[in-house]
Amino acid sequence: MPKDTNGHLIPGAISPERKVPHSIRRPPYIGRPKPPEYKGDNTYNSEQIEKIRAAGTIAAQAIRRVGEAIVPGVTTEELDAIGHEFLVSKGAYPSTLGYRGYPKSLCSSVNEVICHGIPDDTVLENGDIVNIDITAYRDGFHGDTNHTFRVGSVTTEIDQLIDRTAEALRRGIKAVAPGRQVNVIGRAIESYAKRFGYGVVRDFTGHGVGEAFHSGLIIPHYDSAPQFSDVIVPGMVFTIEPMLTLGTHEWDMWADDWTVTTRDKSITAQFEHTLVVTETGAEILTLP
Incomplete structure (x- = not known):
């Protein structure tokens, strides 16, 4: 994703897929055009939750390692290499690699890219921001998380967007409680984001995760989503991952x-955790 004369991102050169040692267990969708249908109920027992936590911890540690390398002059391709090597060193498979044909081991979404940016020869510059999204698969379970990083010094407006997007995630997590419908999460997020006039992306959502990378459960990040009425119960595992923009919530692909950008090319930030529902709220499973 180099930039055009207006400073907007354009597709860059993508290197060949990285290799994963044969000893590392692959997800069942590898080599298939799409994953097999998930037939579970999005709830897990304590042993399974610990496996999701183990995968989530590796993903969070990988993001921390990648974040340490984010400086002006680094390419997103180089960041992908760092994330990939860390995951395989822990015996984990990079869940995105080969998922529905995705060619890389993490997503690197720069500036106006909302999500699913493919690492390439884009050189990060001072003032950019980049969201790093990593999912690790180990022992049959996925852990999914992402974090938005500043590249050098950013403007006050962008700095606030990043901090407030992180706060929106915290508020979404705080809204989780057994007996509520999942749409309460989006209500909490958008009511906060609207205070600042931010766009709240609607068509890319949180999701059930665990045995499946995406189980089919949808977690909305916006208000007025009564169609998402699944009831939250203890043991349920899913992601919350709000995407806020300085402009519109509308997008182009x-x-x-894969690469989704804001239609008006406004800057966008995102944060994500995988969590498990407890008797009283939620516990984050993607901490380093």
């Missing part, structure tokens, strides 16, 4: 069928 590149010809690669």
